[in-house]
Amino acid sequence: MSSLVPTDYAATLESIKRLVHEARYIAQRRVNTELLRLYWQIGATIIERQKTAPWGSKVLARLSADLRAEFPGAKGFSPANLKYMRRFAEAWPDPEAIGQRPVGQLPWGHVIELLEKLDDAELRDWYSAKDLAHGWSRPVLAHQITTRLHLREGAAPSNFPHALERPDSELAQQITKDPFTLEFLAIDGDAVERELEDRLVERIIDTLRELGPGFAFVGRQVHFEVEGDDFFVDLLFFHVEQLRYVVIELKTTKFDPRDAGQIGFYVTLVEDRLRRPQHQPTVGMLLVADKNESVVRYALAGTTQPIAVSRYDLTPAEQAALPAEDALTRAVALELDDPTPQ
Numbered sequence: 001m002s003s004l005v006p007t008d009y010a011a012t013l014e015s016i017k018r019l020v021h022e023a024r025y026i027a028q029r030r031v032n033t034e035l036l037r038l039y040w041q042i043g044a045t046i047i048e049r050q051k052t053a054p055w056g057s058k059v060l061a062r063l064s065a066d067l068r069a070e071f072p073g074a075k076g077f078s079p080a081n082l083k084y085m086r087r088f089a090e091a092w093p094d095p096e097a098i099g100q101r102p103v104g105q106l107p108w109g110h111v112i113e114l115l116e117k118l119d120d121a122e123l124r125d126w127y128s129a130k131d132l133a134h135g136w137s138r139p140v141l142a143h144q145i146t147t148r149l150h151l152r153e154g155a156a157p158s159n160f161p162h163a164l165e166r167p168d169s170e171l172a173q174q175i176t177k178d179p180f181t182l183e184f185l186a187i188d189g190d191a192v193e194r195e196l197e198d199r200l201v202e203r204i205i206d207t208l209r210e211l212g213p214g215f216a217f218v219g220r221q222v223h224f225e226v227e228g229d230d231f232f233v234d235l236l237f238f239h240v241e242q243l244r245y246v247v248i249e250l251k252t253t254k255f256d257p258r259d260a261g262q263i264g265f266y267v268t269l270v271e272d273r274l275r276r277p278q279h280q281p282t283v284g285m286l287l288v289a290d291k292n293e294s295v296v297r298y299a300l301a302g303t304t305q306p307i308a309v310s311r312y313d314l315t316p317a318e319q320a321a322l323p324a325e326d327a328l329t330r331a332v333a334l335e336l337d338d339p340t341p342q
Contacts, residue, residue, distance in 0.1 A: 033104050036088075036111070039076070040098050043089030046082065076108070087115050091124060102128040109138045117145045126150055134213040158300065158308035168280055214241035224269045233266045244280035245270045248287065255291035255309055257299040264305035281306060 006012075049055050060079050067077040088111060098104040103111060103124070110131055114124045130149070131141050218236040225231075235248040247270055249263045263284040271282040284307040296309045 029105055032107065033099060035076075035108065036104055036106075037095075037098050039085045039108065040089050040092070040095060042082065043085035043087070044095070046086045047089055084112055084115060091115060091121065101125060102132040105132055107138070110136075110141055113138060113142050113145065117142065123150060158306065162301075163304055163306035164281055164283075214239045215246070216240050218245070224266075224273060226269070231266070231269065233270065236270065242280055243278065245274055245282040247282065247284040249284070251286065251288045253289055255286070255288040255296055255299075257295060257302075259286055259288070260299040260303055260307055260309075263307055264303045267305045267307065283308065285310060287311075 046055060046060070057079070060082050064077050064079045064082055068074075071077070091114075092098065092101070092103060103114070106114075106128060114127060118124045118127065127141065127145055127150070130136070130144070136144065216238045218238050220235050222233040222236045223230065224233070233247055234250050237246045237248060238244070239246055247263060247266045249259070249266065251259055263286050267282050267284040275282055284305060286307060286309045288309060288311055291309055291311055300307055300309070
């Protein structure tokens, strides 16, 4: 009897492991949906009883205690959770919605975030769909709601409609936001562009979260040599869903028309040196401390490279701590004079 492992054993094992993982995932989703159905039914029952009897906080506390006594191994029957169940049934009054809408596939903690932070039914459904599509964690969902993603997504002024063919221009616009919220960078009075970039790289997970789904980090200070002259792209990403490079430049100052020329030049370099035939056109995203919308519009009209300009959102204290333009100029000059490799 041969003890040799068949040559296709490893591939077969991986195939079976995928089947197990998929089955577990499907089972978990079904269990989660059934749990939400249960919570909805409890909430709907409480609503119905409250129409005919004084079911206040004391009654809910009694109900909570009795349910936990009957089901000691079950979680989720606290008085606070019973109130959330009632709000859940109020927010989605159609019981069929639990199985047919994205909310029915979200964890209960995510449903609570939607109930706590949103009063509008359409927005709840919008964020539910985004959450399900992108697999957000609960903190990410809370962050996106708090920073009003529904208003920021696709809102950055750009020249995409003129620089790209449809529907690619519409796809590219979807990955922009205005403003970007970079409060996690903890800007202080010594911040300059390189330090802002350093913090962006150090907190790359938070950065990718804010940029949106689909972004993969390629590199920082990506070097290009053009007939003896050296150029460095601040940050380079690749959007794996849209199959395109995204050049990101950071400015700690207000938008200047010359910024559009600089990032347009970098987009051209990436387009020429890195883009492959299967890739979509490269786009540039300029993140600035402030901008004049009219100046942005005129500047973008003067370039053929697809560029979007977004403001990054900082608290007033953080914004006030940004260095003045002359300080930034001196810092950059020192950076250029310093022969030490970065």
